[in-house]
Amino acid sequence: MKLIPAIAVCLVTTFTGEPNTQASRHFTFVPLAEAAAAKLGDLTPFRSIAVDVAGLIDKGDLAAAKARIKDLETKWDEAEAGLKPRAAADWHMVDKAIDRALEALRAGTPDAAKCKQAITDLLTIMDSVAKA
Amino acid sequence: MLNKVPEVTAIFWAIKILSTTVGETGADYLAVHVGLGASLTAICLTGLLVAALLTQLRRRAYVPWIYWLTVVLVSIVGTQLTDLLTDKLDISLYISTAAFACALAATFALWFSVERTLSIHSIVTTRRELFYWTAILFTFALGTAAGDLSAEALGLGFQLGVVAFSALIAAVAVSYHFGANPVLTFWLAYILTRPLGASLGDLLSQSREYGGIGLGTIQTSIGFLSIIVGLVAWVTFEGDGARRAGPAQ
Numbered sequence: 001m002k003l004i005p006a007i008a009v010c011l012v013t014t015f016t017g018e019p020n021t022q023a024s025r026h027f028t029f030v031p032l033a034e035a036a037a038a039k040l041g042d043l044t045p046f047r048s049i050a051v052d053v054a055g056l057i058d059k060g061d062l063a064a065a066k067a068r069i070k071d072l073e074t075k076w077d078e079a080e081a082g083l084k085p086r087a088a089a090d091w092h093m094v095d096k097a098i099d100r101a102l103e104a105l106r107a108g109t110p111d112a113a114k115c116k117q118a119i120t121d122l123l124t125i126m127d128s129v130a131k132a
Numbered sequence: 133m134l135n136k137v138p139e140v141t142a143i144f145w146a147i148k149i150l151s152t153t154v155g156e157t158g159a160d161y162l163a164v165h166v167g168l169g170a171s172l173t174a175i176c177l178t179g180l181l182v183a184a185l186l187t188q189l190r191r192r193a194y195v196p197w198i199y200w201l202t203v204v205l206v207s208i209v210g211t212q213l214t215d216l217l218t219d220k221l222d223i224s225l226y227i228s229t230a231a232f233a234c235a236l237a238a239t240f241a242l243w244f245s246v247e248r249t250l251s252i253h254s255i256v257t258t259r260r261e262l263f264y265w266t267a268i269l270f271t272f273a274l275g276t277a278a279g280d281l282s283a284e285a286l287g288l289g290f291q292l293g294v295v296a297f298s299a300l301i302a303a304v305a306v307s308y309h310f311g312a313n314p315v316l317t318f319w320l321a322y323i324l325t326r327p328l329g330a331s332l333g334d335l336l337s338q339s340r341e342y343g344g345i346g347l348g349t350i351q352t353s354i355g356f357l358s359i360i361v362g363l364v365a366w367v368t369f370e371g372d373g374a375r376r377a378g379p380a381q
Contacts, residue, residue, distance in 0.1 A: 070167070073164060074164055074165065077160060077164045078339075078348075078349060079338075079339070079342065081289075081290050081334035081337075081338050081342070081344075082289075082290075082334075082338045082339065082341070082342025082343065082344060083342065084283065084284070085283055085284075085287050085288060085289040085290075086287075086289075088283075088284040088287070
């Protein structure tokens, strides 16, 4: 049976791993407390794309704004696993705001005023989260 | 009809964990990078899953590549089911975790009341096979919801996630070794390998800035997919096919 060596490994890792779980459980509360102060950390790379998008909307180039906000979507999505555990509530707030901006720019006939409003809201939320 | 499922070996668990990661990153890749959007991705992949499942159901015996293709697709669709409830319908992870746990329990109750067994080793009728795949779909949905819930409620990042879920799986393996119910421990491990696979994938793919290895989702997915293909090829030509002829239990 191939299971025997697998179980043996599991046994060893459990006996050595059990104190680790205990440790990690205490451990999680430390980053939790820190997260309350540091929150999501540096959102500058995401914010600068949003600023680009806002600039393109101001110029009236909604097609370019739509293309540029995809970079934000991709970058934000790729960082999800790294960012979210730092402050889940904040992450969801920014995520929803990004969704609303994506939706506005990807509408069948995008409305410049709505796009502008959505991206302004997004920047406001990013700033409020960064300050917290 | 011959037995339609593989022997539960170390290779079985390795492919299961890797397919979980590919399930998560693959769906993400289609939705965001390819730009299909979440809804279209979900529709396309559900269609593919139905096609794979029909192929699997129509075979008279276990064919590794069809079985594992179905698992990978169930993994993707199960993950999307949870994401759909959480992101689109704003349903709390506490509720979806509880709901999927109930759905899974109901599946087992119905399975047992009809078949008088929950054996995962003798899936020899189409009805049993449908129970088996329904249970697997719900374990992926539950594993996703419970994993996300523990990440959010405990602030559990992927690094601690790998340690915590490995330890839980090891605990299940030990209790199995000391005589705990084999069917129960199998499904517990099956649920837990979902968040373990996700954490493992995140650990390899996330940038160093966030404490990952920095391979990126594309390299990680291609790497894992290659290992899956290699392992499935191995079991096809070398592995458990010959020993699987009779029901193991």
